[in-house]
Amino acid sequence: MRHAVRIFRAEALKQHRRVFGSKLVIFSMLVWPLLTLAQSYYTLRPLAAAPGIAERWPLAADPERLLAFLATGTLGFTFFFSLVQSAWHFTFERQTGTLELLFLSPASRLVVVVANGFGALVQNTWLFACFAVAGFTLLDVVRVAHPGMYAVVFLAMLVPAVAWGALLNSLLIFSRDAAFLYTLLDDPMWFAAGVRLPTFALPGWLRAAGSVLPLTGSLVVVRGALLDGRGAGELAGELAALALLSAVMLLTAMMALRLGEARAQRTGRLGFF
């Protein structure tokens, strides 16, 4: 256990030093999410004035609550996309040859990929998360059933996000081209996970595709708890599904690491890029 904690700390510290090298990081942490939020809010705002919207989507009838809905979406997307970014950065380890060194070391592979994701997550999201919390307080839109729900909301974003990061990172043991992950999981992810629209607006096949993305489940819990005031009991089904999904992602990550390493040992391709 102490071994794992030390690897975890080292990997997270490495992330911190890498990401915080320049002040420009403020752009990806705060400015981009804010501008995206403004754009999606103004694009959807005309629809909020549609007659009869209160029956179809009560939340959108009030511009402030629509903004809060989109802000939770942006927050969730920032969480999960920062892990896509971290996985993309993981390929630089391959290019600089440190990925091979990592696999020569006795460090537990799973701990390394989990720590890598966790480090990136904390680095990249704390600023926008603080901003979002301040925004919710100012708009006065949050209705929680119980103060403990804040902890539930936090965990419902953190745990699946870390598992998701571990999965993406472990897949890169196989692939030499990570840029495709970036393209594949940027726009399609926000679209299928209901970041800018409620999931009932999506067609069935798209909802089915989105349901395998952990972001979808996280957003249901976050919005249910913060904006609709639902308690842990009411969200139990969603929470259980998220826990299951996280476990599956972690198991897949472990398997991918094992298979990938065995293959790399056989073919010697870990050093190629």
Next chain:
Amino acid sequence: MTVAWATLRRSWLVTRRAYPWSYFIGTLLLGVFTMGVAYLGLRAVAGDQVPAEFAGRVGTADYLGYIAVGAAAYMFVVHGILWIGKAMIQEQREGTMGALVVAPARRLPYLLGFAAFAFTAVALEVAVLLGFALLLGVRPAATGAVDAVLAVAGLALAVFGMSVVLSNVMIVAGEAHITQNTVFQAVAVLSGFTFPRDYLPEALRWLGELIPVTAAMDVIRGVFTGGTGLDPARLGVAVLIALGYAAAGLLTMPWAERRAMERSF
């Protein structure tokens, strides 16, 4: 002219043979999903009714048509900047900037060659996106062929002017990722691609006036969605600001190149 033509040919060759699809797919997805959200939002959330308030602001009740034109124009801008603005930093990264600096080729035709490449490539993309829009039942129409050509030319000039300045910023900063994404996001909000700009707070509206693309977008709107025709005054503003940007960019380019070269040694 020779330089521009050679650059255009080279860019097409390189793109066809080496890295064909990543920008294409990336920007196309952005356009398609922007339209997708608007479509689903209108169907499921607004119950197929465009509120009168929106129609009053933009002069048309065709919400989807409004978004389709905006998404296509946004794609045009993003793709233009990705190619023209990044041309120099690409040379720098590949190590050929030194050769370019000593070559007897002038920068303006070189960048114009890239512009010609970008605009021919993006024409394909816009065609695909508009095809998608047709599937969703959108029928954007111009007020006239001459109006349409002038409006698109205005937007192209605006993109070119911005790209020349950005090109300098990128090689001086030695960085493209943060610069380009910040510009894309800022332009998306300030220039009113997917929503009327009068939703924005007044300070932001004025800030938008500093970007040539904003005035060019107003012209595009008049021709393709509002049905009010070409607005010569706004087109004039767009052309003037764009030429100002291009001139400022070309004048400071020798300095920027010097800085970039010095740093690389």
